[in-house]
Amino acid sequence: xxxxWFKEAAxxxxxxxxxxxxxxxxxLYAKWALNTFSLTYxxxxxxxxxxxxxxxxxxxxxxxxxxxxxxxxxRFVGWSDGSTTNPRTEVNVxxxxxxxxxxxxxxxxxxAGQQYAWGENVGWINFKPTxxxxxxxxxxxxxxxxxxxxxxxxxxxxxxxxxxxPFANTAAGNWGVNITDTGALTGYAxxxxxxxxRFGDARAGAAIxxxxxxxxxxAWGENVGWIxxxxxxxxxxxxx
Numbered sequence: 001x002x003x004x005w006f007k008e009a010a011x012x013x014x015x016x017x018x019x020x021x022x023x024x025x026x027x028l029y030a031k032w033a034l035n036t037f038s039l040t041y042x043x044x045x046x047x048x049x050x051x052x053x054x055x056x057x058x059x060x061x062x063x064x065x066x067x068x069x070x071x072x073x074x075r076f077v078g079w080s081d082g083s084t085t086n087p088r089t090e091v092n093v094x095x096x097x098x099x100x101x102x103x104x105x106x107x108x109x110x111x112a113g114q115q116y117a118w119g120e121n122v123g124w125i126n127f128k129p130t131x132x133x134x135x136x137x138x139x140x141x142x143x144x145x146x147x148x149x150x151x152x153x154x155x156x157x158x159x160x161x162x163x164x165x166p167f168a169n170t171a172a173g174n175w176g177v178n179i180t181d182t183g184a185l186t187g188y189a190x191x192x193x194x195x196x197x198r199f200g201d202a203r204a205g206a207a208i209x210x211x212x213x214x215x216x217x218x219a220w221g222e223n224v225g226w227i228x229x230x231x232x233x234x235x236x237x238x239x240x
Contacts, residue, residue, distance in 0.1 A: 003033040035059040037096045041066045046074035046103030046139060051087070063090040068101035072181055072210055073138030077102045105139030108213060108239035109146075116234045117215070121225040122152040122194065127236045134158060136208055136238040141165040142179030144189075153224065154192040183207045189219070197221040213238035 007013045011031035041053040051066030067087035068076045078084040080100040090097060115128035127134045129149035136144055143165035144158040159167060159176030167176035169187045177187045177199050184207050186200030198220045199206045205217035206229060215229035215236040229236055 003031040040098040042100040044102045057093045065089045074103040106240040107137040109135045111237045114237040119227045125150045144177040153194040156191045194224045213240040
């Protein structure tokens with residue numbers, strides 16, 4: 001962009017047209033300023049941005065790298081301009097940019113072949129039975145949903161029908177198994193032949209790994225005893 005007329009080629013002293021009189025031949029020098037543009041990066045729910053935002057970058061130059069960082073229990077999906085590059089660096093900038101990173105909660109069903117828990121008094125519990133199956137969703141309002149099957153307990157339901165996480169576990173229509181931000185399991189499941197199964201007992205440490213999707217720790221039922229969610233040669237894992 002044209003930035004004015006100056007008395008020297010270096011462009012340090014402007015010529016003051018309203019006040020300066022011409023008394024001899026004068027050479028003036030046009031000065032040009034590189035156009036600059038703002039690069040702004042934002043984060044939707046479930047994540048944050050690392051790096052400089054906004055950035056001011058000259059025409060044809062490059063910005064600096066920014067990274068979309070998902071919160072625990074989330075994954076990066078993409079940018080609002082359609083790009084999935086992460087981290088991203090703008091090169092050969094010719095205009096302003098404003099984009100937002102989007103994230104989604106990690107979620108998935110039980111992995112076939114990695115679907116069994118063990119009850120000390122009831123034997124195997126299948127988290128991926130024919131006609132049932134369990135899913136996990138992490139992030140805000142994380143939860144277990146669906147049904148598992150036990151030969152001795154019958155169907156085990158992980159949330160009340162129609163209930164929405166987070167489950168308060170204080171009413172007949174609002175119970176279920178929650179997943180906290182750290183992956184801990186809390187709340188209750190219901191087995192048709194064994195009654196309530198409690199997740200979140202301080203001694204049990206029931207949890208889901210945000211990276212592998214594997215369950216660990218124990219659940220407890222007054223009529224069931226301890227249920228081990230993983231052990232030697234068995235365990236339950238979700239495809240997050």
